[in-house]
Amino acid sequence: MNKHAVFVVALSVAGAASAQEVIKIAHVGAITGPVSYFGKDTENGARLAIEALNARTVAIGGKKVRFELVPEDDAGEPRQATTVAQKLVDAKVNGVVGHQTSGTTIPASRIYHTAGIPQISHSSTSPKYTQQGFNTTFRVVANDTQLGSALGRYAVKGMNARRVAVIDDRTAYGQGLATEFGKALLAQGGSVVAREFTTDKSTDFNAILTKIKAAKPDLVFFGGMNAVAGPMLRQMKQLGMNTRMMGGDGICSDEIAKLSGGAMADDQVVCAEAGGVEPSGKAGMDAFRAAYKKRFGIDVQINAPYAYDAVMVLADAMVRAGSSAPAQYLPQVAKSRYKGVTGPVAFDKFGDIRDGTLTLYTFKGGHRTLLAVTK
CATH class of the missing domain: 3.40.50.2300 (Response regulator)
Structure with a gap:
């Protein structure tokens, strides 16, 4: 060539x-x-x-x-x-x-x-x-309607929480999830004993947590992300609140343990991920x-x-x-x-x-631990 x-x-x-x-x-x-x-x-x-x-x-x-x-x-x-x-x-x-x-x-x-x-x-x-x-x-x-419904059912039936304080960060995600959770909670016979708001950039929660503490809830539900939930857990501990926290996939990673500065106790937080695989x-x-x-x-x-x-x-x-x-x-x-x-x-x-599937988790030793996969 x-x-x-x-x-x-x-x-x-x-x-x-x-x-x-x-x-x-x-x-x-x-x-x-x-x-x-x-x-x-x-x-x-x-x-x-x-x-x-x-x-x-x-x-x-x-x-x-x-x-x-x-x-x-x-x-x-x-x-x-x-x-x-x-x-x-x-x-x-x-x-x-x-x-x-x-x-x-x-x-x-x-x-x-x-x-x-x-x-x-x-x-x-x-x-x-x-x-x-x-x-x-x-x-x-899955969407917030499915996620909130699953969390509301589990709060009452799985955690025996009847009196719940609800906080959201005023974002479309946090507010939507908190609203759907509240509907499901009421449908299961639970009650919202405090309804508070923060922002997705807040760092001081003492005022709203003090109000919530006075309401003596069985559970605090937070619609928002780890960046807020972690410091909130730390301030809850400082106020002597050993109350459990629940939230959606925004708080459902090991990052929450780091952001809480070690304040999160084993089994204190329950969260749900919008997704998850079944055994197969x-x-x-x-x-x-x-x-x-x-x-x-x-x-x-x-x-x-x-x-x-x-x-x-x-x-x-x-x-x-x-x-x-x-x-x-x-x-x-x-x-x-x-x-x-x-x-x-x-x-x-x-x-x-x-x-769409949903997966419920808790945390042990700072690491996410599977509770159940549901629909």
């Missing part, structure tokens, strides 16, 4: 490589700020999925494609979330995994809907997210956790496997549609029947996951 022929072959190979379609899937979470450990966790989960897809060489519409993760940080701030969403729309991403909190996911969802880009949240639980009438919004975890899926989840630790050198916090499945659901829909164009594959997302690490992923008419 002469030099000219070699040059032509090289050009054709380079042309083929450059013609390979790059599919951009964005992940948005709070990579900075007080809940950055959640955002980094889910970004890692999404990255692991992207790497797995590229390792197996996926073809869409008969052509091999390469997936690329587009990571963005909204710092858990609604205003920043909308700025990031518009940036991703302008970048013409093919799909979005995120956002992380309900307060950021809901305002961003309108922007993705206007652009027709499918969005799957791996952790947002407010029912409002999927009740906006948008055909682009999906989630792979344990081997798959264990394998995922091992792969995650091998790749990143740390343990899964909470939602990394849901971010992983969200990426895989988008890719699966593209393969079935034979296209990565959002308008072409969006209908296939709605029809998903995907067997994920977290279990079967299928959506109802609103975009909520069908038959």
Whole structure:
């Protein structure tokens, strides 16, 4: 073969490589700020999925494609979330995994809907997210109605708590969860003996805790995140309150023990994760956790496997549609029947996951301990 022929072959190979379609899937979470450990966790989960897809060489519409993760940080701030969403729309991403909190996911969802880009949240639980009438919004975890109901039932039946003080951090997530919990508590015959509010950036809770202490509750329910719950537990101890605390997935990682400064007693906190695998899926989840630790050198916090499945659901829909164009594959997302690490992923008419599982935990020695998986 002469030099000219070699040059032509090289050009054709380079042309083929450059013609390979790059599919951009964005992940948005709070990579900075007080809940950055959640955002980094889910970004890692999404990255692991992207790497797995590229390792197996996926073809869409008969052509091999390469997936690329587009990571963005909204710092858990609604205003920043909308700025990031518009940036991703302008970048013409093919799909979005995120956002992380309900307060950021809901305002961003309108922007993705206007652009027709499918969005799957791996952790947002407010029912409002999927009740906006948008055909682009999906989630792979149970919502607050399901979560609050399970916690309300367990508070009364599992913990024998009848008198409950309820606090929320005024975010869409915290307020929504506390409201749903309160409904379920009353339905089970319990009562709310104190109703207090704080913010997701507060550090001093003495005033509200003093009021709550006077009400003598069996349990304190907190709708919010670890960054507030940890210091709150420390101040409860300082006030001589040995009262148990309950909350959702926002307080359901080992981070709460660190943030409490060692004030959290064994079995004092009960929380629920919007998700969790039943016994039949344990081997798959264990394998995922091992792969995650091998790749990143740390343990899964909470939602990394849901971010992983969200990426895989988008890719699966593209393969079935034979296209990565959002308008072409969006209908296939709605029809998903995907067997994920977290279990079967299928959506109802609103975009909520069908038959979503919930996992109840407590903490022993500062580490999360399984209580039960339920629906």
